[in-house]
Amino acid sequence: MPDITVLRTGAHGTPMSEYAAALRDRLPEQDIALARTPADERELVADARVVTGCDIDEDLLARAQELELFAGAYAGYEHLPLDAFQSRDIAVTNAAGVHAPSAAEQVLGYVLTFARSLHEGWRRQQNREFRHYQAYELKDSTVTVVGLGAIGQGIVKRLQGFDVDTIGVRYTPEKGGPTDEVIGFDDKALHDAFARTDYLVLACPLTDTTRNLVDREALDTLPPESVLVNVARGGVADTDDLVSALRSEDIRGAALDVTDPEPLPEDHPLWSLENVVVTPHTAGQTPQYWDRLADILATNVPRLGTDEELRNRVA
Structure with missing residues (x-):
């Protein structure tokens, strides 16, 4: 099973394949899986240490039994089930600064x-x-x-x-x-x-x-x-x-x-x-979005299990 699971869709339904590719470039020792269907998501989160994406509901979170970090792909995080993360001592990071x-x-x-x-x-x-x-x-x-x-x-x-x-x-x-x-x-x-x-x-x-x-x-x-x-x-x-x-x-x-x-x-x-x-909420759009987001997660993965502070930690 993968070390890192990338959930299937990004902002406005955009595919996350570019993000997954950027992560593979930065974390070649990690097994990174891109979920392409809801069934893939349910299967691939089960043993992942890290799940990353724009959103995750409590049902999917409950399947992620080995989860240590949810790396949010948005700067905002108020839409996430923060109480559920906290009750299981799962770290949450966001995309602040990316755009x-x-x-x-x-x-x-x-x-x-x-x-x-x-x-x-x-x-x-x-x-x-x-x-x-x-x-x-x-x-x-x-x-x-x-x-x-x-x-x-x-x-x-x-x-x-x-x-x-x-x-x-x-x-x-x-x-x-x-x-x-x-x-x-x-x-x-x-x-x-x-x-x-x-x-x-x-x-x-x-x-x-x-x-x-x-x-x-x-x-x-x-x-x-x-x-x-x-x-x-x-x-x-x-x-x-x-x-x-x-x-x-x-x-x-x-x-x-x-x-x-x-x-x-x-x-x-x-x-x-x-x-x-x-303008239609375009200020945050940039061709560098996924590369910058991947930089945050690539910084944080080696810090898991250590005393080092996670970059962009919000919960």
């Missing part, structure tokens, strides 16, 4: 799009309309990044050289960060920061603290020339409040890679607002 470069680059693209009003230029191109419009400069702006994990830090790094002021928001502000200023989720500190923010970037997990963080009160606090950028989860911003603020131009615009609901229904008003850019 940090692509997500950070996408954020920079959004910010520059609104700084130079490129979305308006694109619209006028479609109409073959050669007429000037208002553009801005990113220089001397204040960018607030909510979440200073791998993606948030990648965003801040890429903003260096643009002569902007940066504010970071994290649960533990005493840890500091790469931004000019770091604050916590205290309402007063947060709204003081929002009041001087030109670009508000959401790059945080969806938790009880961050759910609907950008609500009517927050949107009223942001300056009218500000832009919201969301590559976190749709639920971090209250959709109804956001639509209202965009319609009334209480903020200048929004770039949304994630929405609530998702997928965004065809008749949703966000599609038709000219001050909104919507």
Whole structure:
């Protein structure tokens, strides 16, 4: 039976064969099996020390009697049966950092799009309309990044050289960060920061603290020339409040890679607002995804059974 079992499907139903191949390159001494059917999964997890994939239900987990590590292929892990893992002392890791470069680059693209009003230029191109419009400069702006994990830090790094002021928001502000200023989720500190923010970037997990963080009160606090950028989860911003603020131009615009609901229904008003850019949850997509994910697991397999901390351990 295999040492490592790769479950059959990845994000959006994509096959995991590329991931399995990357693991075989990095771990040639390990027997790595790719499950191609549900029956394969049930058989191949039985004696595997490591199972890796996007999801696993409790029935399949119960069959994995020798399991020491579940290596999640997503950055998010709230969908996993964490209590069941904990009760059996099975380690869980995630894919945090794998898509940090692509997500950070996408954020920079959004910010520059609104700084130079490129979305308006694109619209006028479609109409073959050669007429000037208002553009801005990113220089001397204040960018607030909510979440200073791998993606948030990648965003801040890429903003260096643009002569902007940066504010970071994290649960533990005493840890500091790469931004000019770091604050916590205290309402007063947060709204003081929002009041001087030109670009508000959401790059945080969806938790009880961050759910609907950008609500009517927050949107009223942001300056009218500000832009919201969301590559976190749709639920971090209250959709109804956001639509209202965009319609009334209480903020200048929004770039949304994630929405609530998702997928965004065809008749949703966000599609038709000219001050909104919507992309279909593509910030994390990168050709390097499986190679980077395989690097994490290749680092962790030799650490199993030792006192070394597993990379990206979340449970």
